[in-house]
Amino acid sequence: HVFVDYFSSDCLQEPRVFNPSGSLRITVVDCGIKYNQIRCLAERGACVTVVPWDHPLDSKDYDGLFISNGPGDPLLCKATINNMRKVVCVDHPKPVFGICLGHQLLSLVIGSKTFKMKYGNRGHNQPCIHKGTGRCYITSQNHGFAVDPDSLPADWDVLFTNANDHTNEGIVHNTKPLF
Numbered sequence: 001h002v003f004v005d006y007f008s009s010d011c012l013q014e015p016r017v018f019n020p021s022g023s024l025r026i027t028v029v030d031c032g033i034k035y036n037q038i039r040c041l042a043e044r045g046a047c048v049t050v051v052p053w054d055h056p057l058d059s060k061d062y063d064g065l066f067i068s069n070g071p072g073d074p075l076l077c078k079a080t081i082n083n084m085r086k087v088v089c090v091d092h093p094k095p096v097f098g099i100c101l102g103h104q105l106l107s108l109v110i111g112s113k114t115f116k117m118k119y120g121n122r123g124h125n126q127p128c129i130h131k132g133t134g135r136c137y138i139t140s141q142n143h144g145f146a147v148d149p150d151s152l153p154a155d156w157d158v159l160f161t162n163a164n165d166h167t168n169e170g171i172v173h174n175t176k177p178l179f
């Protein structure tokens with residue numbers, strides 16, 4: 001019920017399609033999304049269907065599934081986690097990608113752990129290092145929880161790490177299109 005209080009008033013109540021003439025079909029789970037994320041997908045030619053946070057997920061409906069940002073403790077998002085598990089924890093999943101809360105939810109779906117940070121990261125110019133290339137990306141952030149990279153299951157790897165506080169900024173599966 002806490003989760004309902006968080007999300008129900010600000011999120012979409014029913015699915016809504018943006019850029020219907022787009023080719024790739026992206027389903028976006030709205031846990032508190034910003035329009036810029038929808039614009040970024042639409043600008044790249046996607047037909048974007050935004051669905052409410054508790055919408056049942058069926059991989060036949062999309063070519064890729066995007067999980068949005070959102071407020072609060074990811075552990076409270078039980079309905080979204082359970083819906084995601086059905087399309088993530090399979091042998092041949094279609095691509096699933098999350099940012100912010102979506103990244104935290106994907107981590108919980110695969111059995112990884114999240115924790116409350118002492119201060120959180122709230123502001124811009126947070127340097128994130130891409131594992132493999134060592135390239136640094138400057139990001140803007142607003143979060144109080146983080147993923148524990150030591151809790152990642154086998155077959156998963158760290159994708160980005162914060163160069164300031166060394167918190168996890170991204171994960172990726174070694175063979176499946178999940179990140």
Ligand SMILES: NC(=O)CC[C@H](N)C(=O)O
Nearest residue numbers: 069070072100101144145
């Ligand atoms: N930016 C976000 O999506 C916030 C993520 C999460 N709710 C946190 O505070 O850690």
